[in-house]
Structure formats: structure tokens, C-alpha cells
Amino acid sequence: MKIKNFRWWIIVLIAIATVINYIDRSALSIMWPNIQKDLDLTKEYYAIIVTMFTIAYALSQTLSGKLYDWIGTRVGFVVSIVVWSVSVALHSIARSVVSFSVFRFFMGLGEAGNWPGSVKSNAEWHPVRERALAQGIFNSGASVGSIIAPPLIAWLYILFDWQITFLIIGIVGLIWVIPWLVINKTQPDDHPWLTEEEREYILTGQKAQDGEAENESDRVPGWGELLTYKETWAVLASRLFLDPIWWMFVFWLPIYLADQFGFNIKEIGYFAWVPYVGAAAGSIFGGWLAGVFINRGWSTDKARKWTITFGGVLMLAALLATSYAYTPLLAVLLIAVILFGFQTAIGNIQTLPSDFFKGGAVGSVAGMGGTTAAIGVIITTNIVPLITKTSYVPFFVMGAILVPLGIAAIYLFGGKIKRVRLKA
Numbered sequence: 539m540k541i542k543n544f545r546w547w548i549i550v551l552i553a554i555a556t557v558i559n560y561i562d563r564s565a566l567s568i569m570w571p572n573i574q575k576d577l578d579l580t581k582e583y584y585a586i587i588v589t590m591f592t593i594a595y596a597l598s599q600t601l602s603g604k605l606y607d608w609i610g611t612r613v614g615f616v617v618s619i620v621v622w623s624v625s626v627a628l629h630s631i632a633r634s635v636v637s638f639s640v641f642r643f644f645m646g647l648g649e650a651g652n653w654p655g656s657v658k659s660n661a662e663w664h665p666v667r668e669r670a671l672a673q674g675i676f677n678s679g680a681s682v683g684s685i686i687a688p689p690l691i692a693w694l695y696i697l698f699d700w701q702i703t704f705l706i707i708g709i710v711g712l713i714w715v716i717p718w719l720v721i722n723k724t725q726p727d728d729h730p731w732l733t734e735e736e737r738e739y740i741l742t743g744q745k746a747q748d749g750e751a752e753n754e755s756d757r758v759p760g761w762g763e764l765l766t767y768k769e770t771w772a773v774l775a776s777r778l779f780l781d782p783i784w785w786m787f788v789f790w791l792p793i794y795l796a797d798q799f800g801f802n803i804k805e806i807g808y809f810a811w812v813p814y815v816g817a818a819a820g821s822i823f824g825g826w827l828a829g830v831f832i833n834r835g836w837s838t839d840k841a842r843k844w845t846i847t848f849g850g851v852l853m854l855a856a857l858l859a860t861s862y863a864y865t866p867l868l869a870v871l872l873i874a875v876i877l878f879g880f881q882t883a884i885g886n887i888q889t890l891p892s893d894f895f896k897g898g899a900v901g902s903v904a905g906m907g908g909t910t911a912a913i914g915v916i917i918t919t920n921i922v923p924l925i926t927k928t929s930y931v932p933f934f935v936m937g938a939i940l941v942p943l944g945i946a947a948i949y950l951f952g953g954k955i956k957r958v959r960l961k962a
Contacts, residue, residue, distance in 0.1 A: 540733045545726065545740060547662040549672045551718055552656050553679035555619055558711045559652050559689065560683025560788075562626045562645070563591075566638075566706060567792045568691045568810065569700045572803060576700075581793065583635045585923050587790065588789050589916055590639040590957040594646030600761070602651035603905015604656075611659045612722050614651060619711050622648025627708025630701040650908060653888070659902035660724055661892040665743020667832045669892055670845075674825025674885040681818035681881065684788070687813040692807030728762030759899055759960060766961075772952035773907040776887050779944035781911030782918040783853065783937045785882050787813060787873060790922055791934070795886065798930055799866045809870050816874030820881030824849060828886050838893055839955035842886045843948065849883030850945040852876075855937055861934035876937070887948070894958050914940075 541547065566573070570584055604616040625645035632638040660672045692702040726732055726740045764770045792810050795801040801809065824845055831841035856875035863869035891903035918936065925932035 539731055541731045542733060542736070544732050544736060546675075547721055548659060548663050549656075549675050551714075551721060552615070552652075552659060553676050553682075555615065555684040555711075555714055555718075556652060556656070556676060556679025557686065558619070558707075559622070559649050560680050560713065560715060561687045562622065562707055563649060564684055564687035564788065565626075565691050565703060566629070566642070566833040568788055568806060569695055569703065569803065570793065571796050571806075572695070573700055575632060579590075581923055585792070585920055586635060587638045587642050589919055590723060591642040591646040592912050592916045592919060594643040595650045596909045596916065598647045599649035599654060599908025599912060600902075600905045603654035603903070603908070604761075606651065606655045606658050606901040606905075607899075610725075611655050612719070612724070614655050615718060615722075616715055618648050618651030619714060620648070620654065621645075621875050623708045623711030625708075626711065627705050629708075630702035652886055653906035653908050654901045655946075657888055657891055658901040660889070661744070661764065661896070661900045663740060665740060666838065666893070667743065667829055669889045670828040670842075671822075671825035673889050674821040674823070674881070677820075677885050677888070678818045678821035679882055681814045681821055681877070684814035685818065688792070688807045690722070692803050695803060699787045700891055757795065758902075761902065763961070764899060764903055764906065767894075767958055768951045768953065769890075769958050770903055770906065772948055772950075773887070773890050773894070773912040775947035775951060777907040777911035778914045779940045779947065780880070780884060780887070782914040783940055784877070784884070785915040786918060786933065786937055788923070789919060791873070794926075794930055794933070795866060795869075797926070798869070801866070809866055812870040812906035812927075813877050813907075814874035817877035817881045818848070820878035821885055823878070823884040824882035827882070837955075842890070842893070842955050845886050846883045846948055847945060849879040849881070849886075850941050852879030852882070854941045857934050857938040857941070861931045861938075883945075890948075890952070890955065893955050896957065 565833055568589070574580065574584070602614070602618065605617070612896075622645050625641050625648060628641045629638065632641055656673070660669050660676070691703060694706060698706075709862045723729055723731070726737055729737075785827045791813065792806045795806050797807060827848075828841045828845045831844065832838060856872050856879065860869060860872040860876065863872055888904070888907075889906065891900050896904055921936065922933060925936065
């Protein structure tokens with residue numbers, strides 16, 4: 539059996555896993571106003587719980603990147619989604635900040651693998667010109683999951699309760715494993731369902747771009763050596779500053795709506811999905827725009843930087859504007875612009891490991907970038923309760939400060955975006 543355009547089946551499956559990923563991680567914040575009443579918890583306890591998730595996420599990004607380089611993307615995704623799905627289901631028996639923190643920690647260990655795994659899979663299944671679009675499709679799964687989560691979780695909560703809701707969404711992740719193992723049998727060089735034309739298109743399109751000589755060495759550098767390349771630091775520093783902007787809204791948007799506008803779970807379900815429509819559009823737009831630039835003859839370097847900078851400008855302007863939003867509708871529409879700009883930029887930033895490196899180094903660099911991203915998230919997550927006691931203006935100003943720092947890191951450390959020549 540041969541299937542045309544089979545490579546897109548793989549990225550769609552990964553995007554579906556990402557939808558599940560974000561439904562799972564959004565459930566706690568959406569139901570938190572009622573969970574904290576049931577268990578007599580506070581916003582400070584919530585910060586502790588999500589910090590434990592983020593610490594595990596930080597550790598697992600680097601470890602998962604190396605794991606995927608070692609065991610491959612097929613098995614790696616199975617390990618990741620089984621760990622996080624079981625952990626989500628166990629939230630149903632949590633009764634204290636300690637038990638929530640433990641289950642959230644293991645959930646973070648599993649969920650983190652989705653990101654270095656996707657970057658590595660895209661490098662395996664797509665030519666360079668398609669990688670930003672493929673990454674955009676993958677990232678749109680995060681946005682779609684965040685769109686679906688508020689009404690879905692609110693509906694499940696109303697039908698059942700928060701315990702059964704966690705159990706149901708945990709089971710859904712385990713079901714995903716079945717089609718993944720059936721469809722993703724092996725890599726494109728010998729997958730039996732791939733046409734010869736598509737196989738040739740993928741493999742020839744993975745060669746170095748812009749005329750630079752391909753590094754012939756297949757040696758896989760270790761973490762220590764990777765840190766000696768400034769290109770690695772372009773990935774690490776940009777994600778340290780920019781990723782917290784996304785997580786500010788993943789963790790705090792429902793709570794912001796509850797604090798600022800007095801929303802209950804049902805009202806959060808009506809409004810909290812709107813910003814992620816902008817995020818989904820930005821995911822596709824960022825990949826499409828970079829692909830258009832490359833197809834017009836632009837270098838990978840110029841295409842990536844223009845797209846990333848455009849996304850940064852949108853983020854900065856909308857963050858400053860949202861700090862003074864006076865209605866919930868205006869707030870969520872402006873946040874949609876913030877997340878559109880974020881996804882436009884981040885999809886291209888997440889392709890940088892495969893632009894700079896090849897083979898076994900891609901997952902490692904992507905994972906290290908995820909770790910620095912999580913470090914930034916840990917810092918900002920614990921700052922939020924301190925700066926939002928009387929107003930959310932400092933919340934948005936903090937995000938605005940992070941944008942130019944993240945964009946500048948690409949230019950300062952990245953130099954010309956091209957394949958790195960490994961040291962002898």
C-alpha cells in the first residue's frame with residue numbers, strides 16, 4: 539500500500555497528540571476556582587503546583603531530547619504520552635497540594651517530550667523548506683487544544699465533576715497510541731507506505747540550504763560540546779525569554795478572567811478559548827510566511843529572522859495595549875493578537891535546531907531549548923502572584939519586557955542561520 543503525501547499524516551498525528559497535551563494541561567487552571575473551594579486551597583498553592591509541573595518539564599525537555607535521539611521518535615512519543623496520560627488520570631484522586639504537585643510533576647515529565655520529539659520528527663519527515671510549516675501545524679495543535687479545552691472541560695465538569703473529568707481526559711491520551719504505532723512504522727528511508735517520489739523529495743530536500751557545504755560528519759556531539767556553539771545559545775536564550783509569554787496565558791488566563799472580571803467556570807468556558815484562535819492562525823501563518831520567503835529565493839537566515847521579528851513586534855504592541863483592557867471581550871481579543879504574534883515567531887525559533895544541526899543533535903538542542911524555556915516559566919510563574927495582588931498591569935508589562943530580549947538573542951547569538959560545522 540502506498541499513500542501520497544504520507545509525511546503529512548505523521549505531523550497531523552503529532553498535532554493531535556499536542557491537542558490532547560493542551561487539553562490535559564489546561565484542565566487544572568480552568569477548574570481551579572472550584573477545586574480550590576472544594577479543597578480549601580489558594581492561588582499561592584496553585585503557583586506551587588504548576589511550578590512543580592514546570593520543574594519536571596524543564597528537566598524532561600533536555601532528557602527527552604536525548605531520549606528521542608537514542609530510541610527514536612516512534613517509541614519516544616509512546617513513552618511520553620503514556621507517562622503524562624496516566625499522571626493526568628491520577629489527578630482524580632488528588633486531595634492536597636502535595637498530591638496535586640506529585641501528579642503534576644510526573645505529568646510534566648511526560649508532556650515535555652512532545653516538543654523535542656516534534657522537532658526531531660519534522661527534521662526526519664520534511665525538507666528544510668517545509669519545516670516551519672510542519673512546525674506550525676504541530677504548534678497549531680497547542681492552540682486547538684487550548685481552544686477546545688475551556689468549553690470541553692466546563693461541559694465535562696458540569697456533567698460530572700473535576701475528578702471524573704481528569705480520568706476521562708487521561709484515557710483519551712492512551713487511545714492515541716494505537717494509530718501512532720500503526721501508521722508510524724519506521725523512518726522515511728524505508729517506510730513501506732511512502733511513494734518513491736515522496737521519499738526522494740524528502741531525502742533530497744534535507745540537504746543543506748543556501749549553498750553551504752554539508753558537514754559530512756555523522757558524529758553526535760554531547761551536551762557539553764553543543765554548549766560551545768553560539769548557535770545553541772541562540773536557541774536557549776530566545777526560548778528562555780519568549781516561552782514564558784505563552785505560559786503566562788496557559789497558566790493564568792482563566793484565573794485572570796476570574797480575578798479581573800469575576801468569571802465562573804461556565805463564563806471562563808465561553809471566553810478563554812478566544813485567544814487561542816489567534817494562536818492557531820499564527821502557528822500556520824508563521825510557517826507559511828517563512829516558506830513563501832524561502833520559495834521566493836530568500837535565504838533561510840533572512841526568512842526566519844523577518845518572520846520572527848514580525849511576530850515579536852505584534853506581541854510587544856498587543857501586550858502593552860492589553861494592560862489597559864477594560865472589558866473581557868477587548869482583553870481576550872488583544873490576547874489573541876499576542877498569541878498570534880507568539881506562534882508566528884516561536885514556530886520558526888523551534889525549527890532552528892534543525893537549521894543549525896543535523897541527525898542526533900537536533901533533539902538534544904531542541905530539548906535543551908525547552909529546558910531554558912521552562913526555567914523562564916518557573917521564574918515568571920512565581921512572580922505572577924506577587925505582582926497581581928492589586929492589578930494585572932504589571933503582568934502584561936512583564937511580558938512586554940521579555941519580547942525584545944528574546945528577539946535580540948536570535949541576532950546576537952545566531953549569526954547567519956545555516957548548518958554548523960562540527961569541530962573535529
